Amino acid sequence: ETGVTQSPTHLIKTRGQQVTLRCSSQSGHNTVSWYQQALGQGPQFIFQYYREEENGRGNFPPRFSGLQFPNYSSELNVNALELDDSALYLCASRSEGQPGTYNEQFFGPGTRLTVL
Amino acid sequence: DQQVKQNSPSLSVQEGRISILNCDYTNSMFDYFLWYKKYPAEGPTFLISISSIKDKNEDGRFTVFLNKSAKHLSLHIVPSQPGDSAVYFCAASVRSGGSNYKLTFGKGTLLTVNP
Numbered sequence: 001e002t003g004v005t006q007s008p009t010h011l012i013k014t015r016g017q018q019v020t021l022r023c024s025s026q027s028g029h030n031t032v033s034w035y036q037q038a039l040g041q042g043p044q045f046i047f048q049y050y051r052e053e054e055n056g057r058g059n060f061p062p063r064f065s066g067l068q069f070p071n072y073s074s075e076l077n078v079n080a081l082e083l084d085d086s087a088l089y090l091c092a093s094r095s096e097g098q099p100g101t102y103n104e105q106f107f108g109p110g111t112r113l114t115v116l
Numbered sequence: 117d118q119q120v121k122q123n124s125p126s127l128s129v130q131e132g133r134i135s136i137l138n139c140d141y142t143n144s145m146f147d148y149f150l151w152y153k154k155y156p157a158e159g160p161t162f163l164i165s166i167s168s169i170k171d172k173n174e175d176g177r178f179t180v181f182l183n184k185s186a187k188h189l190s191l192h193i194v195p196s197q198p199g200d201s202a203v204y205f206c207a208a209s210v211r212s213g214g215s216n217y218k219l220t221f222g223k224g225t226l227l228t229v230n231p
Contacts, residue, residue, distance in 0.1 A: 004159070031217075033217070033218070033219075035219075035221075040223065041223055042120070042122075042205050042207075042221030042222050042223045042224055043160065043205070043219070043221045044221070045218045045219060045220070048217070048218065056217075056218050058218065090159055090160070092159075094217065104150070104162045104165065105162070105217070105219065106162065107152075107159030107160045107161070108159050109157065109158050109159045110159055
């Protein structure tokens with residue numbers, strides 16, 4: 001069983017640029033969430049995708065956007081990068097189960113984004 | 117406004133002793149709580165969880181206790197092993213809110229288990 005993978009591992013961009021981060025969900029998982037972890041902080045929820053649609057969003061501006069593809073892989077796009085966007089970006093996948101059940105999220109290793 | 121708080125940035129214990137990591141929350145809507153462990157250069161790994169209808173959940177060396185009236189939970193690791201050295205995150209969610217399983221994390225506690 002393949003776990004959650006993310007690419008690239010590290011990325012350096014300059015202010016104002018755009019970036020795309022990629023995530024491959026764990027086999028059998030149909031829901032993907034993205035989190036931002038700034039230095040010294042816990043992960044912060046950005047948004048979640050289920051059946052290729054965003055179905056939950058945290059307190060992040062619209063320049064953070066995403067996609068989920070039919071194979072359940074996902075992209076996180078960030079436009080007009082700011083210095084504060086420097087962080088570890090984590091992708092997590094899970095399987096949407098029956099109502100009343102809860103399947104845990106499995107995290108990828110993250111992409112370290114540095115904005116100069 | 118931090119809804120999940122881990123007030124101890126770090127904790128150091130001797131191998132074989134008990135490690136107790138604490139977590140407080142402010143949002144009464146949270147009904148599901150989780151602990152994740154994170155090693156450097158890896159993503160968080162799920163450790164153990166507890167529903168708000170329980171006050172204790174045990175899995176091997178790991179036990180999570182929930183005190184709803186105090187809005188407090190703790191993770192006990194007995195006995196602690198050097199391989200347990202990692203950052204531990206407490207997380208909470210509103211499971212009854214449908215399919216949006218947003219996790220709200222604390223800032224983490226760095227546990228060091230000394231041989």
